[in-house]
Amino acid sequence: MIRLEPRPVPSLAMSVLSPAIALALTVAAGFVLFLALGKDPGRVLQVFLLEPMNGVRALTELGLKSTPLVLCALGLALCYRSNVWNIGAEGQFLMGAIAAGGLALFVTQESLAVSRWVFLPALVLAGAAGGGLWAGVVALLRDRFNANEILVSLMLVYVANLFLSWLVFGPWKDPHGFNFPQTMAFAAQTELPRIVRGMRLHWGSLFALAAAFVVWFYMFRTYHGLQLQVGGPSPAAARYAGFSARSAIWTTLVTSGALAGVAGAFEVAGPMGQLTPHVSSGYGFTAIIVAFVGRLHPLGCVLASLLLSVFLIGGELAQSRVGLPSALTGVFQGVLLLSLLACDTLVHNRLRLGRAR
Amino acid sequence: MTPPRLELRHVTKRYAQTVANDDVSLVVNPGEIHAVAGENGAGKSTLMKVIYGAVQADAGEILFDGRPVAVRSPHDARALGIAMVFQHFSLFDTLTVAENVWLGLPPSARLVEVTEGIRRKAAEYGLDLDPEKPVHVLSVGERQRVEIVRALLAEPKLLILDEPTSVLTPQAVEKLFETLRKLAATGCAILYISHKLDEIRALCHRCTMLRAGKVTGTTDPSKETTASLSRLMIGAEPPRLERGPPSLGDLALEVDRLTLPKIDRFGIALDGISLGVHQGEIVGIAGVSGNGQQELLAALSGEDPRADEGMVRLFGKPIGRLGARGRRKLGLHFVPEERLGRGAVPTLSLASNLLLTRDEALRWLGFIDRKALRDQTSGIMRRYWVKASGPGAVARSLSGGNLQKYIVGRELDAVPKVLVVAQPTWGVDVGAAAQIRAELVALRDAGCAVLLVSEELEELFAITDRLHVISKGRLSPPIHTAEATVELVGEWMSGLWPGGPAAAAAATAPAGAPGAPAGPGSPP
Numbered sequence: 045m046i047r048l049e050p051r052p053v054p055s056l057a058m059s060v061l062s063p064a065i066a067l068a069l070t071v072a073a074g075f076v077l078f079l080a081l082g083k084d085p086g087r088v089l090q091v092f093l094l095e096p097m098n099g100v101r102a103l104t105e106l107g108l109k110s111t112p113l114v115l116c117a118l119g120l121a122l123c124y125r126s127n128v129w130n131i132g133a134e135g136q137f138l139m140g141a142i143a144a145g146g147l148a149l150f151v152t153q154e155s156l157a158v159s160r161w162v163f164l165p166a167l168v169l170a171g172a173a174g175g176g177l178w179a180g181v182v183a184l185l186r187d188r189f190n191a192n193e194i195l196v197s198l199m200l201v202y203v204a205n206l207f208l209s210w211l212v213f214g215p216w217k218d219p220h221g222f223n224f225p226q227t228m229a230f231a232a233q234t235e236l237p238r239i240v241r242g243m244r245l246h247w248g249s250l251f252a253l254a255a256a257f258v259v260w261f262y263m264f265r266t267y268h269g270l271q272l273q274v275g276g277p278s279p280a281a282a283r284y285a286g287f288s289a290r291s292a293i294w295t296t297l298v299t300s301g302a303l304a305g306v307a308g309a310f311e312v313a314g315p316m317g318q319l320t321p322h323v324s325s326g327y328g329f330t331a332i333i334v335a336f337v338g339r340l341h342p343l344g345c346v347l348a349s350l351l352l353s354v355f356l357i358g359g360e361l362a363q364s365r366v367g368l369p370s371a372l373t374g375v376f377q378g379v380l381l382l383s384l385l386a387c388d389t390l391v392h393n394r395l396r397l398g399r400a401r
Numbered sequence: 402m403t404p405p406r407l408e409l410r411h412v413t414k415r416y417a418q419t420v421a422n423d424d425v426s427l428v429v430n431p432g433e434i435h436a437v438a439g440e441n442g443a444g445k446s447t448l449m450k451v452i453y454g455a456v457q458a459d460a461g462e463i464l465f466d467g468r469p470v471a472v473r474s475p476h477d478a479r480a481l482g483i484a485m486v487f488q489h490f491s492l493f494d495t496l497t498v499a500e501n502v503w504l505g506l507p508p509s510a511r512l513v514e515v516t517e518g519i520r521r522k523a524a525e526y527g528l529d530l531d532p533e534k535p536v537h538v539l540s541v542g543e544r545q546r547v548e549i550v551r552a553l554l555a556e557p558k559l560l561i562l563d564e565p566t567s568v569l570t571p572q573a574v575e576k577l578f579e580t581l582r583k584l585a586a587t588g589c590a591i592l593y594i595s596h597k598l599d600e601i602r603a604l605c606h607r608c609t610m611l612r613a614g615k616v617t618g619t620t621d622p623s624k625e626t627t628a629s630l631s632r633l634m635i636g637a638e639p640p641r642l643e644r645g646p647p648s649l650g651d652l653a654l655e656v657d658r659l660t661l662p663k664i665d666r667f668g669i670a671l672d673g674i675s676l677g678v679h680q681g682e683i684v685g686i687a688g689v690s691g692n693g694q695q696e697l698l699a700a701l702s703g704e705d706p707r708a709d710e711g712m713v714r715l716f717g718k719p720i721g722r723l724g725a726r727g728r729r730k731l732g733l734h735f736v737p738e739e740r741l742g743r744g745a746v747p748t749l750s751l752a753s754n755l756l757l758t759r760d761e762a763l764r765w766l767g768f769i770d771r772k773a774l775r776d777q778t779s780g781i782m783r784r785y786w787v788k789a790s791g792p793g794a795v796a797r798s799l800s801g802g803n804l805q806k807y808i809v810g811r812e813l814d815a816v817p818k819v820l821v822v823a824q825p826t827w828g829v830d831v832g833a834a835a836q837i838r839a840e841l842v843a844l845r846d847a848g849c850a851v852l853l854v855s856e857e858l859e860e861l862f863a864i865t866d867r868l869h870v871i872s873k874g875r876l877s878p879p880i881h882t883a884e885a886t887v888e889l890v891g892e893w894m895s896g897l898w899p900g901g902p903a904a905a906a907a908a909t910a911p912a913g914a915p916g917a918p919a920g921p922g923s924p925p
Contacts, residue, residue: 267767270756273749280743283704284735285757286726 048393058391063337063344066383067351073379083366091365092358092376104245106353108315112137112324113349114252115307116331118259119300121340125263126296127276132182132197133304134328135204136175140305142208143174145312145319148234149216149227158233167234167309168251175305176298178204183297187290193297201328209321216319226320236314248310253346255303260342272296304328325356333381352377404467406431406559406590407452412461414447421447422458423614429559434581434591436601436622438634439611445594448611449561452592453485454478465559482558486548486565494537501536502551515554522550527576529689538665540690549577553584560584561592566600578604596831598622598630599859610634631831644842647866650680653850654701654733654819655714661700661707669693671700674876676852676869678819683841683851685865685882687858687890693874694823694854695738701821701852702735703728715819729758732818736809736825740801744808747797751789752778754796755811785810786836802829809837813844820844823854838864858887872896 071089078085096102116133123130147170151158178200185191209225218228236246262269275282275292282289311323334352338344359373409427413420421444429435439445450456452463454472463470465481472478478485492501499516506515519532528546536544545565552560562581566574581604585591595601601608601622608622610633618633659674671693678684688694699705701713703725710719715731725735737743745754752774756762762774778792787807789799796804809825825841826834842864845851855861861868861882868885870877870893877898880889896902 265769265771267756267760267763267769270749270753270769274746274757277748278742278746280739281746281757284702284725284737284743286703286724286729 047396048389049396050393051391055391059388062387062391063339063348063384066337066380066387069383069387070376070380073383074376077375078368081368083368088362088366088368092362092372093354095361095365096354096357101243102357104240104243105357106350107245107249109353109356110346110349111246111249111252111314112307112311112327113331113334113352114256114346115310116304116328117334117338117345117349118255118342119296119303120331120335121338121342121345122259122263122272123296123300124335125276125340126272126292127279128186128293128296129194130179130182130197130297130300131194131332132179132199132201132328133300133331134324134326135197135201136178136301136304137308137311137324137328138201138204138208139178139308140171140175140302141308141312141319141323142204142211143170143305144309145227145230145323146170146216148230148313149319151234152228152231155231156233160233160237163234164236167236167313168306171305171307171309172302173305175308176302178305179297179301180294182301183294186297187293193293205321208319208323212319212321218318227318229318230313234313235317236310244315246310246314248314251306251310255306256342256346263342268295304331330356330377333377337380337384355380403431405429405464406433406466407592408462408464408467409448409452410462410464412448412451412458412463414444414451414456414458420614422451425461425611425614425616427609427616427619429590429592431558431588431590432585433607434585434593434605436593436595436605436608437611438595438598438601438608438630443611443634444614445611446563447614449485449563449592449594452478453483453561479555483561484552484555484557484559485561485563486545486552487563490544490548492536492544492547495535497533497535498530498539498547499532501547502532502554505551518554519550522553526550526553526580538668540695543691557589559590559592561594563594564596565593566595566597574600596634597859598627598634601630602627634831644846644864647679647682647845649682650848650850651716652677653680653716654678654821654852655717656701657712657714659697659700659708659712661696661705664696664705669696669874671696672874674871674874676876676879678850678852680818680848680850681845682866683845683853683864684879685861685868686852686854686871686876687861687868688854688856688871688894690856692871694871696874697871697876698735698737698821698823698854702733702737734758734812734815734817734820736812736820736822738823738827740804740808741796745796745804748795750793750795751782751787751799751807752792754807755781758811759815781810781814782807784814785840786833802833805829806833806837809840813840816847817844817849819850819852821852821854824856825853826855826857826860834860858890861890862887870894870898873902875902877901 071093074089074092075085078088096106116137120130120133144167147167151163181200182193182197185196186193212225212227216227218226221228236248239245239247239249263273271287272292272295274285274287275289279289307327308323312319316323330352334345334348337351338348355373355376359370359376362368362372363370405428407429409425412422412425414422425448437445437448447456451458452472454474454477457473463472470481472481496504499512499519502519503510503512503515516532519530523530528550530543530546530550536547549565566577581591593601593605602625605622607619608630609619610617612634622630654677656674656676659671661671663670669692674697676684686694696705700708703723706722706724708721710721713721715728715733718731720728720731741747745757755774755778756769759777762770762777764770775792781787782789782792785806787810788803799807805825806829812820822841825837829837838860841851841853853861853865862885865882867879868882868890869879870890872894873896877893893901
């Protein structure tokens with residue numbers, strides 16, 4: 045029999061190293077997997093893990109990909125630390141994208157000559173409002189009717205998805221778009237300014253980094269941020285201190301939704317330039333993994349989002365260059381998350397061989 | 402000659418930095434009640450874990466009934482006939498008492514029989530316990546009763562009890578002692594871990610004293626005085642409390658016919674509770690846990706703001722509906738019974754935990770001045786002798802006694818106008834307990850109104866000026882502590898004060914022995 049025994053004092057070094065070990069295990073699993081598929085594991089791993097970081101253009105693409113991931117994961121980290129299980133960042137992302145897309149569409153259709161300095165803040169606000177309101181529905185149902193936020197936030201993802209489909213198949217469809225489900229391409233003045241000419245990386249990435257810093261500061265340097273983190277692990281301590289559990293639910297959900305919504309707005313006004321049913325490539329869900337791989341720490345989320353972006357881009361490259369199925373990205377994410385959870389379990393427990401009990 | 406039931410020879414157990422047990426030898430004979438005494442951190446718990454198989458000794462031998470045995474796990478220990486009542490409970494909150502006990506039994510046991518067995522044992526030992534209650538609604542004291550009954554159900558050959566009396570009434574302690582003596586007379590050996598020297602003297606045949614992991618002496622406690630035992634234990638007599646008569650100020654905290662319906666099916670409803678605490682006095686509330694203390698404390702602290710506005714008043718100001726932070730701003734501070742999870746967040750540092758009730762280190766818009774916070778935390782740690790690696794140490798890493806000192810220190814340091822304290826010295830060693838009590842008295846002398854809710858009569862008698870007793874959600878009239886006797890308070894704990902919840906029943910059924918719990922389950 046194999047048993048798990050709690051360790052008296054988990055090693056600090058190991059809990060920090062745990063994501064790195066999990067990554068190594070994931071790579072090892074990939075090695076075996078590629079071998080079994082009859083591919084050269086060295087070549088595939090090189091395409092999968094190194095190509096996405098090869099050269100300036102690849103690196104900017106990496107930054108572009110990780111921007112929505114960071115923004116979504118930051119809010120989720122805040123939620124999870126407060127024991128609020130928002131898994132609907134995907135839906136909040138889509139509602140942010142819809143709100144921002146609607147704004148950009150309006151500017152485009154009316155041919156308004158707005159300055160970027162007016163439009164960009166409006167865009168961020170629209171995205172934040174869209175995502176924040178969508179998460180606010182979850183907060184309201186949890187606060188008022190004690191509805192389970194896991195279920196509600198997840199189900200609202202599908203509502204948002206269908207709402208987006210209805211818009212781009214219906215009222216917002218581009219009349220000159222050969223009946224494709226998409227809006228017209230947005231006017232140039234709605235486009236996010238790019239950091240380097242010719243690369244798709246835009247200023248939204250810097251916004252995401254700034255957001256990471258602000259969330260970090262809020263979490264660890266302000267009284268309000270501390271209050272949120274008390275209610276999660278110890279609701280009784282929060283009651284004792286007099287911290288409001290209701291305020292924690294509202295703050296974390298609305299902040300998280302707003303951040304996801306801004307991510308959606310950036311995606312629409314950045315690389316997409318129009319609304320389609322495929323605005324998100326599951327960023328809101330991938331961000332859940334990012335938040336946990338990043339140890340629910342804002343800095344960790346930035347690093348983890350880069351890693352997961354490597355997986356996403358590497359998966360696409362492996363598909364086109366080596367002919368591997370695109371499902372591979374999902375397999376890699378899954379193996380990484382499982383390895384991480386296994387490592388964490390072993391950091392806190394040790395294996396014992398012997399009789400049961 | 403029969404071999405000893407249990408013999409330890411030169412047992413040594415080292416942890417990373419410390420030697421928890423250093424060459425400990427011990428002999429317990431069948432039928433003997435053997436005390437293992439020592440301060441917190443003296444190595445008592447580690448020694449018991451070695452005997453119970455929860456940890457393995459690095460060196461030394463264990464003999465059971467004369468045969469060398471290897472106790473590799475609690476399973477081995479139970480197979481030998483060793484049962485243990487831990488100080489920290491291992492119960493599943495969502496299951497009932499009976500289901501919890503049932504889980505530890507072989508699969509052949511039936512729940513109905515277990516339920517019946519618990520009722521029988523509980524009645525036999527005078528422990529008030531409903532096997533069908535879910536564990537999450539039980540108070541700390543009631544949870545301990547579950548553990549005691551669970552151990553007794555196993556009909557053990559060696560029973561280990563870790564601080565079993567901290568939550569019992571004096572009568573129930575006496576009853577438990579009787580049963581332990583009866584149990585010992587049947588040949589069961591008992592290892593009794595305690596800091597309470599008077600109990601050890603009253604109950605135990607022999608006593609092994611531990612200090613810093615080493616045996617400092619094995620004596621017959623009935624031939625020792627409390628002072629001589631305490632010298633063996635801590636090396637010096639505990640500091641005695643000196644205090645003058647109270648100099649009363651204004652009425653600070655006033656509870657006026659506080660009545661609250663129970664918050665769930667298993668809670669206790671508060672029924673017309675009235676009390677007043679003046680500046681400069683300590684008022685105590687005695688009672689067996691689970692008689693409404695938790696509910697009363699929550700209503701006083703503001704964690705449960707359901708009371709009518711005027712039912713709780715602070716310096717005449719109605720605060721019944723004010724939340725915990727609002728009351729703290731008015732000068733009412735509270736030390737809860739549970740340290741981890743209520744008084745402190747286990748995963749946060751001591752410094753962060755300071756912010757639960759203190760806001761001196763907060764700046765504009767709630768920014769935290771980290772340096773001020775660290776300094777303030779270090780100051781409290783120094784002043785209240787909190788042993789920890791520093792202000793950054795997470796609360797979980799501290800021993801129970803040290804964390805308690807920190808939490809009490811945090812509230813005392815705020816110089817409250819009114820302090821409500823629950824079980825301030827629960828599980829704290831003799832030295833620290835004396836220190837905490839002295840601080841409470843100092844606070845009283847400085848003009849603070851102190852309300853002390855405790856299950857330790859010794860403590861209540863030592864430092865309170867007036868006493869109430871709570872029973873079944875009702876509060877007795879106050880009595881001057883100087884005029885109170887243990888017998889009287891013990892009777893009141895069963896609700897037998899004039900006009901109390903059990904007095905009427907006792908008047909109509911005079912067959913009940915005075916002081917016996919007058920519940921429906923007690924035999925005529």
